Amino acid sequence: MTAPEFLGHIDRFQTMIVGIVGFLGVIWTLSANARYARLEHSRQLRMRRAVLRRILAAEFRNYSDALKRNRDAIHSKAEEVSVGKIRRLLSEGLTADLGLLDPDEIDIVVNALISLDGFEHCLESICQNNLGTRFIIPAEALPAFRNVCDSTATALDLAVEAMEMSNDR
Template sequence: MIEYVECFLRNYQTLVVGLLGFIGVISTLIFNAWMSRNEEKRGRRNKAKSIKMALVSELHLIREAINNANKSLKEKSNDTNDSRLIPNTPLDNLFRALMGELTVLEPNTVSAILNAYLSYETYLHSLTLIATPISNPNYICISESLNAQMISMNEGLIKSLDEELKKLSDGG
């Protein structure tokens, strides 16, 4: 039996070495492809985590801005006929910049983020409906007689943002 193996190896050593080399190359290619796939998955997870964290931070900033505006409104008296100028520029620059990147996020995360920003967008459009037009397109003018309505709108937005932020913090 040993003689047979020796004879086979002597006669076919080129074939045996070639097969071993080929198997080595193929196994290296398979291993490298596996490693590359894992690296790509890790990169996508990191990108998704970064995008989610950035958008959640922006939503927290929007929530704080609206909450601070609400506190200011509650401190004002309703008996004056003055008006206030409110910036008409949305605070969603990051969301708009990352809109095309939302595809890397999980569907429930995308849903919560879109719901939060849609609530904010609806809020901004509602503000323009109760505002008095002025010559500066960067601001809208709201009468102080509408303080109660503004407070209600702000509280509605804060509640909506809180719900979506809770979903996002719970793993959404």
């Protein structure tokens, strides 16, 4: 094929060539935009996971510290102890977002949340008086109170450790 014949073919099929090149450009643009959208969505999910982990770790750490302070504040000669109810501030509203976590993290977090709820139910069963926002624990129930504080604080500490380790990844 000579140069004039080649130029004749280009002249004859220029509309089709331009259409094919344009269509390839559109395909490339759509592909690049889809790749960018996937990367951005992955980045947003990573950020939401990290924020969720930090919020849960902070809340669980505060609960655990409060339980340990309550446990350690009890004197052996105390007649009764007044203990405030746990008010879940953030974790209650974040329950729907737990699916962002890894399955093992969900197990640990749900165990910590169940422990918190179980703590309150245990206090209701051993308390002498339930004042709505506080429990009055009699002296004979203080060993049970210490035990439930220890087990709940342990579950919360495990959840904090798991959230912190996951954020380090």
